[in-house]
Amino acid sequence: MRYLPLTAEDRNAMLAKIGVNGIDDLFASVPADKLLKAPPVLPNAKSEMAVEKIMTAFASRNVTASSVPFFVGAGAYKHHVPATVDHLIQRSEFLTSYTPYQPEIAQGTLQYLYEFQTQVALLTGMEVANASMYDGSTGTAEAVLMAHRVTRRSKAILSGGLHPHYTDVVHTISKMAGHTEVAMPADVDGSEDLIAKIDGETSCVVVQNPDVFGNLRDLTPIAQACHKAGALLVAVFTEAVSLGLIKSPGEMGADIVVGEGQSIGNALNYGGPYVGLFATRQKYVRQMPGRLCGQTVDAEGRRGFVLTLSTREQHIRRDKATSNICTNSGLCVLAFTIHMALLGEKGLRKLALVNHANAVKLAEMLAKVKGIELIQKNFFNEFTIRVPGSAASLLEKLAARGILGGVPYSRLSPNAELKDLLIIASTEVNTDEDRTALVSALKELV
Incomplete structure (x- = not known):
């Protein structure tokens, strides 16, 4: 009872309230073969040193991204993070000021959030x-909800090139909110006709x-x-470094831009934890979820930073909030901001060029391997190949050779x-030796 203070009656009352017959019903969506049939076989007690030794042994079974040729991407990318970034974010004045609940007190936190916002808007x-x-x-799901608020429509069209996990999150939110979504089939070569799907009920195309x-x-x-149909375009990215080279979504007419900032x-x-980036046009700013920091001057004319818009449920709007997101990814934002400041505009462009060149080099090598079909002609640092049989089985064989192939x-x-x-993704961290190892292994396995 010390660690489980609820009585059987308490638990039964909660189960009855949510409409299930027993605790097992709470796990009905978990595949049966993934459920434990019995408690794990573990010793009752070990000393702290013994536990550390056991856990270290478990951890040593992992293959880290830095220890082998690594070509995994699909939404999470291996990039070099300068040592300066980790050093600075661990300073106590940054590490302890995670998020501005009493904002104007934490001027340093507000300032770097303001600078982060500036970077994202430019990017x-x-x-x-x-x-x-x-x-x-x-963030993508929030963008769809925002588009619904702006257009007062509730139908979203999702591209077949949208990351399936992003599609799943949008589906979950749409289902709970009673909204409609049209998810296009997988668009392997980028040939889908999204424009044909737009009608007078469309809120947004993602x-x-x-x-x-x-x-x-x-x-x-x-x-x-x-825009002709009165809908919004939601542009999504998972590789932030790509924005250093390709035309920005804003230049191409996007109304809401959202993506993953982990790469930086x-x-x-x-x-x-990762960090979602979210940007929009000024006219939609009051429908934007999350926080917005602004710059001002105090009574004595000194520059200061404030929480300009914060239309969250924890602030003044309560049930009328534009979003129920309860915080921002503060420390990850700081890491992003420091790395971006270290790179600068020229550095980001150079990094993007190196990424693209590495990917092109690898794609050209793979295209010469018998049995492999290169699908994309235009790409940034990631592309898709078609292999004989099962790609998952092939990856297991590559992993057995110490190569994480995609x-x-x-x-x-x-x-x-x-x-x-x-x-397959190829970033600045991949060397000629990495590429040769992958191609040589595929020549033997395909």
Whole structure:
């Protein structure tokens, strides 16, 4: 009872309130083969030193991204993060001021959030950005909800090139809100006709660029078609470094731009925490979720920073809030801001060029391997190949050779017809030796 203070009666009352018969019903959506049939076999007690030894042994079984040739992407990318970034974010004045609940007291926090917003607005080609979202996927769902508020419509069209996990998050939010979504089939080569799907009930079209398969798209015609129909274009990205080279979504007519900022300043971290970037046009700023920091002057004329807009449920608007997001990814934002400041505009462009050159070099090498089909002609640092048989099985064989060769599309979406697709990313961290190792292994395995 010390650790489980609720009585059997308490638990039964809660189960009855939510309409289930027992605790097992709470796990009904978990596949049966993933549920434990019995408690794990663990010793009752060990000393602290013994536990550390056991856990270290468990951890040593992991293959880290830095220890082998690594070509995994599909929404999370291995980039070099300068040591300066980690050093600065661990300073006590940054580490302890995570998020501005009493904003005007934490001027330093507000200032770097303001600078982050400026960076994101410039990066995306938009007029205003917020102080971040949790990650790219939840940010995309928030963008769809925002488009519904702006247009007073409730139908979203989702590109078949949108990352399947992002599509799943939008689907969950739409289902709970009673909204309609039209999810296009997987668009492997970037040939889908989204414009034909737009009608008078469409709130927004959601398009990823570069998309999950690596295709680069010109969003301008889609934006024009959206605006003609009174809808909004939501542009999504998962690779922030790409914005250093390709035309910005704002320049192509996007109304809301949202994406994942992990690539800049933030390590892979087993999938999180990450940082969602969110930007829009000035006329929609009051429908934007999350926080917005602004610059002002105090009574004595000194520059200061304030929480300009914060239409969240924890502030004044309560049930009328534009979003229920309860915070921003403060420390990840700081890492992003520091890394971006270290790069500067010229540095970001150079980094993007190196990424693209590395990917082109690898794609040209793979195109010469018998049995491999290179699908994309235009891409940034990620592309898709078609291999004989199962891409997932091929990756297991590569992993046995100490090479993490990419992401099988079947891992993201269980489409049996696309089980032969392998998504490969090549960033600035990949060397000629890495590329040779992957190509040589595939020549033997394919």
